[in-house]
Amino acid sequence: MIWEGISTVLLNPSCLVWIFIGTTVGIIFGCIPGLTATMAIAMFLPVTYNMASTQGISVLTALYIGGISGGLISAILLNIPGTPASIATCLDGRPLALKGEAGKALGVGIVFSFLGTILSLLALVLISPPLASIAIKFGPFEYFSITIFSLTLIITLSSKNVIKGLMTGVLGLIFATVGMAPIDSVQRYTFGNPALKSGFDILTVLVGVFAISEILLAAEASWTGSKKDVSAITDFKIKGFGFSFKEFTSQIGNLIRSSAIGIGLGILPGIGSGTSNMLSYSVARSQSKHPEKFGTGIIDGIVASESANNATIGGTIIPLLCLGIPGDSTAALLLGALIMKGVQPGPLIFQQNGQVVYAIYTAMALASLFMLAVMFVGMKGFVRILKIPSHLLLPLVFVLCTVGAFGINNRLFDCFALIFFGFVGYLLQKGDYPMPPLILGFVLGNIMEMNLRRALSYSQGDISEFFTRPMSCAFLLLAALSLAINIYGVYKSRKKDSSAVN
Amino acid sequence: MKKYREVVGGSVFFLFAATYFVMAFGIKQYNDGFLSSDFIPKIYGGVLMLLSILQVLFAVFNSKKGRAQEEDQEPGLSLGQTLLSVALTFVLLIGYVSLLETVGFIIMSSIFIFLMTLMLYPADQRTVRRLLWVALIAVVFSSGVYFLFVKAFALTLPAGILG
Numbered sequence: 001m002i003w004e005g006i007s008t009v010l011l012n013p014s015c016l017v018w019i020f021i022g023t024t025v026g027i028i029f030g031c032i033p034g035l036t037a038t039m040a041i042a043m044f045l046p047v048t049y050n051m052a053s054t055q056g057i058s059v060l061t062a063l064y065i066g067g068i069s070g071g072l073i074s075a076i077l078l079n080i081p082g083t084p085a086s087i088a089t090c091l092d093g094r095p096l097a098l099k100g101e102a103g104k105a106l107g108v109g110i111v112f113s114f115l116g117t118i119l120s121l122l123a124l125v126l127i128s129p130p131l132a133s134i135a136i137k138f139g140p141f142e143y144f145s146i147t148i149f150s151l152t153l154i155i156t157l158s159s160k161n162v163i164k165g166l167m168t169g170v171l172g173l174i175f176a177t178v179g180m181a182p183i184d185s186v187q188r189y190t191f192g193n194p195a196l197k198s199g200f201d202i203l204t205v206l207v208g209v210f211a212i213s214e215i216l217l218a219a220e221a222s223w224t225g226s227k228k229d230v231s232a233i234t235d236f237k238i239k240g241f242g243f244s245f246k247e248f249t250s251q252i253g254n255l256i257r258s259s260a261i262g263i264g265l266g267i268l269p270g271i272g273s274g275t276s277n278m279l280s281y282s283v284a285r286s287q288s289k290h291p292e293k294f295g296t297g298i299i300d301g302i303v304a305s306e307s308a309n310n311a312t313i314g315g316t317i318i319p320l321l322c323l324g325i326p327g328d329s330t331a332a333l334l335l336g337a338l339i340m341k342g343v344q345p346g347p348l349i350f351q352q353n354g355q356v357v358y359a360i361y362t363a364m365a366l367a368s369l370f371m372l373a374v375m376f377v378g379m380k381g382f383v384r385i386l387k388i389p390s391h392l393l394l395p396l397v398f399v400l401c402t403v404g405a406f407g408i409n410n411r412l413f414d415c416f417a418l419i420f421f422g423f424v425g426y427l428l429q430k431g432d433y434p435m436p437p438l439i440l441g442f443v444l445g446n447i448m449e450m451n452l453r454r455a456l457s458y459s460q461g462d463i464s465e466f467f468t469r470p471m472s473c474a475f476l477l478l479a480a481l482s483l484a485i486n487i488y489g490v491y492k493s494r495k496k497d498s499s500a501v502n
Numbered sequence: 503m504k505k506y507r508e509v510v511g512g513s514v515f516f517l518f519a520a521t522y523f524v525m526a527f528g529i530k531q532y533n534d535g536f537l538s539s540d541f542i543p544k545i546y547g548g549v550l551m552l553l554s555i556l557q558v559l560f561a562v563f564n565s566k567k568g569r570a571q572e573e574d575q576e577p578g579l580s581l582g583q584t585l586l587s588v589a590l591t592f593v594l595l596i597g598y599v600s601l602l603e604t605v606g607f608i609i610m611s612s613i614f615i616f617l618m619t620l621m622l623y624p625a626d627q628r629t630v631r632r633l634l635w636v637a638l639i640a641v642v643f644s645s646g647v648y649f650l651f652v653k654a655f656a657l658t659l660p661a662g663i664l665g
Contacts, residue, residue, distance in 0.1 A: 043655045163557050167515055170550045174522060177546065181539035186530045188539060189522075212595070218622055219591040220584050391622035392636065395615045396643055402599065402611075403647060407657050415599040423592070431511035449542045461536035 005358025008054045009366065015055045019363055022059040023370040026066020027378075031074045031082045033397065034207045034404020034418075037067020038330045045337060053341035054356055058363030060337055061317075064330060065117055065367040068273055068313055069375065072109040072306055073382050077102060080211045080397070084202060084274035084443070085309035087436055088281035090210075092294065092301025099297050102383050107241030108299045109306045110375040111248075112255060116307030117368040119259040120266070120314025125361055128318040129347075138268065140454035141466055145475035146268065147448040150275060152479045153282040154437040155486040161432075162490055168433045172441025173448075175200055182450035183457075195413040202274070203408055204417040205442050207401050212422020213429055215394045241376070243299065251303045254284055262308035266315020269327040273312040274443050278436055280308035286485060292493065314364070321345050321357060508561030515554035523547025587621070594618055606662015611644035612637075 009015050022044070029040040040063045048056030071086030076093035089109060096105040138146075151169065158165015178189045179199025190196040258280040265276040284304035285294040294301050317334075319325040324345040326332035338345055343353045350357060385393070405414040428435065459465040467473045526547055529540035598614040619636045620628075651657040 043657065046656070163553055163560065167550065167553045167557065170546055170553065171515075174543075174546050174550065177543050181529075184532050184539055186532065186539040188529050188543060189525065215595075215618075216588055216591055219587045391624070392619050392639065394622065395618035395640075398595070398618070399611045399615060399644065399647065402602070403651060403657070403659065406602075406659065407651075410658055412599060412603055415602070416596075419592075419595050419599065422595070426588070427514075431507060433511070452542075453537050456536040 001354040002358050005054075005355040006362045008052075008355065009058055009359050009362040012055070015058055015363075016366070018051070018055060018059045019062045019366050020370050020374075022062030023066040023367050024374050026063040026068075027070035027073075027371065027374060028066075029063075030067040030070020031072075031382075032400050032404065033074055033078075033080045033082055033211045034203055034401040035407070036083045036203065036404075037064050038328075038333065039404070039407060040067050041330060041333045045333065048337065049340075053343060054359035054363075056341060057334070057337060057343075057356065057360055058367075060334055061360060061363050062367035062370070064334070065310070065313055065364065066371055066374075068309055069110070069113045069117075069306075069371050071309075072113065072302075073106065073375075076105045076109060076302075077382060077385050078214075078393075078397070080214060081206065084206050084439065085272075085277055085312070086305065087206075087210075087274075087439055088277040088305035089302055091281065091305075091436070092297055092299070093305075095295065095297030096299070096302070097297075101242070101297075103379065104242035104299070105297075105302060106375075106379050106382065108243055108247075108302045110372060110379070111241050111243075112251070112303045112307040113310045113375075114368050114372040115255055116259050116262060116310035117313060117364070117371070119256070119307075120263050120311040121361065121364050121368070122314075123263045123311075124314040124318055124321075124364075128322050138471070139469075140451040140458065141469050141472040142475065143268075143451040144448060144455055145466060145472040145479070146271070147444045147451065149475045149479040149482065150271070150279060150440070150444055151448070152482045152486065153279055154440060155483070155490070157278060157282055157436040157440065158434045161434075162487075164431075164433045165437045168428060168435065169437035169441040172205075172438040172443075173445040174441075175205060175438075176442045176445025177449075182446060183453045195411070199446075200417055200421075200442075201405075201408050201414060202439075202443060204405055204414050205421050206439060207404065208418045208421025209425035209428075209435055209438060211397060211401050212418060213425030215398055216422060216426040217429065218390055218394050247299060251299065254300055254303050255307050257287070258284060258304045258308040259311035262311025263315035263318075265308075266312035266327065267318050269319065269325055271444075271447065272316060272328040272330075273309040275440065276312045277305040277309040278440055280304045286482075286489065291489065310368075317360070317364075321349055321360070322347060505561050505565040509558050512554045512558035512561065515557070516551055519547050519550035519554060523551060590621060591618070594621070602662075603660045604662060606664050607659040608641075608644045608648050608664060609662060611647070612640045615640035615643065 009019075025044070026037060026040055029035040030037060041060050044059060044063055048059055051059070068083065068085050071082035072089050072093065074080050074082040075086040075089040076097050079090050079094045081087045081090055093105045093109060096102070154165055154169040155162055158169075176199070179197055180186070181188055187197060261280040261283060262273070262276045265271050265279065266273070281294075281301060281304045284300055285291045288294065288300060290298075316327045316331045319327060320331045320335055322345075324335065326335045335345060338356075341356075343349070343356050401418060402415050405418045406412065408414050425435065428438070455466070456463075465472075466476060523544060524547075526540050526543035529538075529543065531538040531540055594614065594617055598610055602610050616637050619640070620633065623632075623636075648659055652659055
């Protein structure tokens with residue numbers, strides 16, 4: 001059964017070609033801001049209708065892997081995360097590129113994306129049934145506590161000024177309340193506009209805040225002719241993957257920790273790669289011997305973000321296959337595709353469709369290899385993007401962002417939302433407010449509120465159950481601990497700063 | 503300058519949070535659960551108001567303490583010019599999106615790319631030859647994107663008057 005599954009993929013040339021195409025298209029979608037892996041899978045779904053089940057599923061997983069990996073390219077080269085999964089990659093990838101080491105930043109991102117995928121694949125193969133059975137026990141109490149824990153990380157993401165970081169974090173939470181409320185579907189802040197009922201899409205917020213605000217900042221700079229030019233860094237050199245073996249070995253601990261975070265968050269439904277990259281970045285920073293260097297362009301930050309977001313892929317597939325529970329919209333599409341092909345995910349999948357399961361494993365391994373190869377070959381081409389002058393590049397990026405925003409629901413409303421968030425992002429940047437907390441708040445806002453309200457309905461309004469349930473209590477304690485450590489860290493660095501000034 | 507910016511930023515945030523907070527009282531309540539839908543917005547609004555007050559207070563306090571180390575980062579650009587260029591960009595962005603459906607993706611994108619690039623182009627490098635190139639790139643890029651997404655990926659983009 002195992003060999004049959006592997007051979008249906010490996011010994012089938014058309015399947016190999018399709019995995020290759022899937023990976024490449026995924027990378028393209030990933031690196032264009034506004035286009036994501038989910039969209040690529042949705043568009044390719046009809047293409048897979050006439051394929052054999054293993055082949056169809058293989059293409060879709062390849063798109064998924066390519067889509068999550070491609071986001072690092074625009075994050076590093078343009079400071080615009082291609083997908084929500086690569087937000088934390090900007091934090092160190094961009095400064096490293098500005099130092100003239102764009103090649104190194106890309107090389108590190110690519111290699112550790114690959115390793116993250118492979119580690120999560122190992123987890124998927126080896127430990128998926130027991131892992132999935134723990135995750136299924138997570139109820140609203142545990143979910144609420146884990147989102148609270150994730151929100152405490154806003155402090156680490158807010159760099160210099162904690163108050164400002166918290167402010168943008170709350171602003172993100174506030175934007176998430178627009179639309180229909182969880183549980184009772186009461187309309188909030190919709191101003192009678194039917195388009196606002198479903199709330200803002202995460203893509204419009206992300207692309208608006210990161211990409212459109214860049215365009216506005218460039219417009220401002222053009223009049224004064226100040227040299228804040230994207231093309232300023234054309235001096236780059238790449239040799240191999242751009243980093244030494246010693247640098248590689250120094251990151252192994254970071255790789256394992258970040259991948260574990262990615263896998264863990266991937267397993268939990270609703271919390272995906274958009275959160276895992278920021279979470280593992282903050283953890284890497286707080287665990288590091290030199291946290292002050294984070295944000296200045298060190299590879300640790302890129303490793304943390306990129307291995308975690310790719311590890312989330314394997315994590316997401318664990319409950320999908322073992323329990324039939326899709327963790328996010330991408331996984332839901334994969335689930336739909338599986339069912340359409342007559343494969344019923346769930347505890348019995350290993351007995352009934354073992355062949356398909358092993359075919360999926362093989363396709364994932366192949367897709368990550370292709371990803372490594374395509375990105376490595378394409379790296380020199382990608383870096384050339386930097387040579388396009390920003391006054392031409394930014395309008396082109398905006399047109400692509402509009403295509404992405406329009407593609408979400410086929411309506412212009414999302415394009416206007418994009419401009420609105422661009423304006424918000426521009427104002428926030430002018431006021432020196434950090435951006436990543438806004439995205440984290442926006443992503444987690446609804447999950448937190450929904451689970452809080454669900455939990456209180458279960459317990460008949462009794463708050464104490466949050467503390468009497470062991471997993472929930474553990475996460476709340478972790479949240480308190482992370483808060484204490486972070487506040488102490490801020491206090492210490494501030495003391496250091498003031499003594500350095502005096 | 504820095505202190506001024508912090509105070510303005512904090513105040514804008516405060517006004518926003520206060521409006522949000524007040525509006526939360528207008529949210530419909532169904533008291534069948536244990537929290538109605540207005541609870542969380544009220545918390546957010548309250549917390550954000552508190553944080554913005556703290557920001558203003560810190561800004562005032564810090565500037566009194568360390569006036570000497572205040573750095574002036576503003577590169578001598580006048581407020582009027584900044585506002586004008588940002589406003590112009592806005593008009594372009596909104597105009598582009600508003601006309602997208604009626605005029606169509608290819609034409610509007612070409613016009614937008616050309617005008618936007620023209621605006622961002624450093625004044626001393628604007629030559630007719632270069633602008634012709636920009637126009638060519640704009641048309642080729644827009645048509646390329648349109649056909650790639652519509653034909654290859656089956657995404658619908660507004661065809662407009664060409665369609």
